[in-house]
């Protein structure tokens with residue numbers, strides 16, 4: 001059986017205690033690899049390797065560092081098929097998504113930050129008798145704790161700017177999706193990234209590698225994407241060594257559809273914003289609000305598309321649009337929200353169950369039909385908590401003010417989508433949303449230079465473009481008396 005090891009100081013190594021855990025393909029239930037389970041010891045080895053590598057990587061001229069990272073982007077592209085297959089086997093996501101979003105974004109992240117950081121200036125102030133200028137320096141060793149929903153995409157979204165800014169990293173990928181972080185180690189070696197610049201420790205979170213990384217005194221910053229409660233746990237562990245923190249956490253994002261919107265366009269995109277990646281996207285618009293005059297049309301349009309156009313099944317079939325959820329355990333968690341909605345008197349218009357007609361190979365897979373729910377008030381569990389599955393609630397509203405009020409009635413503040421053809425309304429409603437990322441008449445349209453992150457319980461800080469540079473570097477002001 002294949003073994004997935006840690007990648008430390010340019011070498012693939014096992015855990016000193018020999019412990020491993022199984023890597024399961026959630027679409028078939030098969031064990032596809034054994035993963036080395038790291039802890040404090042492996043984290044310390046990786047941090048020491050990163051500290052050593054930082055002495056030269058951190059001082060390398062930006063142009064040289066960027067050139068190496070562009071090679072890394074090319075290296076991902078050259079092995080795109082290996083990355084795609086590994087991501088699908090770990091997550092159960094459809095090949096259409098892995099090959100168009102996940103893996104291309106892995107290389108795009110390196111290209112973006114390698115290029116962008118070459119052109120960012122620092123400030124300079126002349127005063128009477130003195131000159132001030134700022135120098136930008138890397139932070140040091142960065143801990144990257146990443147989730148399972150877009151394993152390579154979200155990990156490289158952090159690793160790329162961290163390395164481009166001159167830091168060295170220790171990555172703790174999700175225990176559900178260890179493969180592509182490990183593959184990236186192979187590519188680093190192949191393209192000549194110096195040993196110790198990129199390190200990976202496999203393992204779990206609490207009482208394991210994730211916690212050890214969060215509290216390691218030589219790790220200067222932690223960047224994390226995942227659940228809000230995990231963010232709080234990391235923050236507590238990071239407090240003693242006063243680490244910089246960047247958190248992108250959960251969401252319960254509103255999707256407002258006004259009667260003046262282009263309904264066809266709104267419905268087609270709402271299918272993506274509801275069910276892309278099996279609804280396991282922190283940006284999914286899981287709370288749909290439709291103006292009352294079009295409410296029935298919106299529900300009928302979504303149900304029609306969910307039952308007639310979504311193809312649930314084999315992740316490797318290019319026609320498949322909905323693959324497996326990340327695990328059987330997560331399937332049960334998502335189902336518990338559907339059960340709670342039923343108990344709260346909801347109408348389940350479609351979905352809410354495992355598809356009946358899956359090929360034998362997938363009968364143990366964590367598949368769930370796209371699910372459309374109505375009839376819940378704002379206080380119900382399924383309307384308040386992040387479900388992170390192919391499940392949406394649809395609720396009517398009467399006025400713009402009510403739509404804004406409902407949209408903002410949440411502990412989260414990650415993203416929001418507004419569908420309207422009125423320019424003024426688009427601006428007014430976007431400005432009123434308590435969210436870090438706003439889309440008007442679109443969804444998940446990404447420009448990697450823009451600020452990305454959430455308000456309220458959806459995160460701390462922003463990454464993307466120059467905002468990533470702010471997090472992954474320190475500024476030193478030099479004042480020279482003339």
Ligand SMILES: NC(=O)C1=CN([C@@H]2O[C@H](COP(=O)(O)OP(=O)(O)OC[C@H]3O[C@@H](n4cnc5c(N)ncnc54)[C@H](O)[C@@H]3O)[C@@H](O)[C@H]2O)C=CC1
Pocket residue numbers: 145146147148149172173174175203204205206207209210211214225226227228230231233234248249250251281282330386387388
């Ligand atoms: N982008 C997002 O907003 C995401 C949100 N989620 C939410 O989180 C739920 C659970 O998914 P998980 O992957 O289990 O998320 P999680 O937040 O538990 O795990 C994310 C990462 O944090 C690590 N981790 C967990 N506990 C830790 C601790 N105490 N200290 C340090 N590291 C720790 C995990 O090993 C993993 O690498 C999902 O159902 C969803 O609601 C999950 C993935 C992404």
Ligand SMILES: O=C(O)/C=C/C=C(\O)C(=O)O
Pocket residue numbers: 149150154157225248280281282283446452
């Ligand atoms: O486009 C990105 O950078 C991120 C996309 C998705 C997430 O952040 C997420 O689902 O966590």
